[in-house]
Amino acid sequence: MSNPRPDDVLALEPLTAAAFAAFGDVIEPASARQVYAVNDGTAQRFHDLARVDTGTGDGHPLISIFRAEPRTLPMPLRCVERHPLGSQAFVPLSRTPFIVVVTADPHTRPRAFLSQNGQGVNYHRGTWHHPLIALEQVSDFLVIDRGGPGDNCEEVALRHRWMLPGAGELLLPPAA
Ligand SMILES: NC(=O)N[C@@H](O)C(=O)O
Numbered sequence: 001m002s003n004p005r006p007d008d009v010l011a012l013e014p015l016t017a018a019a020f021a022a023f024g025d026v027i028e029p030a031s032a033r034q035v036y037a038v039n040d041g042t043a044q045r046f047h048d049l050a051r052v053d054t055g056t057g058d059g060h061p062l063i064s065i066f067r068a069e070p071r072t073l074p075m076p077l078r079c080v081e082r083h084p085l086g087s088q089a090f091v092p093l094s095r096t097p098f099i100v101v102v103t104a105d106p107h108t109r110p111r112a113f114l115s116q117n118g119q120g121v122n123y124h125r126g127t128w129h130h131p132l133i134a135l136e137q138v139s140d141f142l143v144i145d146r147g148g149p150g151d152n153c154e155e156v157a158l159r160h161r162w163m164l165p166g167a168g169e170l171l172l173p174p175a176a
């Protein structure tokens, strides 16, 4: 494979609620709309972290586990997909990082975010994203998405050969 042009390599951005807002929710305690004690004060509830949207077309929520093989970096991106009938959330059941690639349009430059410290994501219904990209080790993810009638996965091949960088790349500084 010929060496990718530097401009084809996507920078890994820190995953923050603000930066990801156009694409979905970041699932982490800081995203809670309310935090309050429950169970006689023996636990804290980080309430309402993400909007689960599964009702379109007589749909219902599914809870599954993906056991994902780690991907090798650098990595070419070949496709993106979207789920027109429902949201889709991935929550790592370990604290290994994973990469989230999203785009407003399959034929414009995607954005790549690095999830750290157990952060999860909830793609809004219709958000273009790359299939799960686990890193470092076989990792389990809790997946909350939509079951029911209808075709809920539209996949598009990328015309441009965007690349994810090697594991040692620096993160972009957080957006100002
Ligand atoms: N195919 C499947 O359920 N997984 C994808 O939707 C994904 O985003 O990883």
Ligand code: NI
Residues within 6 Å of the ligand: 081, 083, 088, 129, 131
């Ligand atoms: Ni998906």
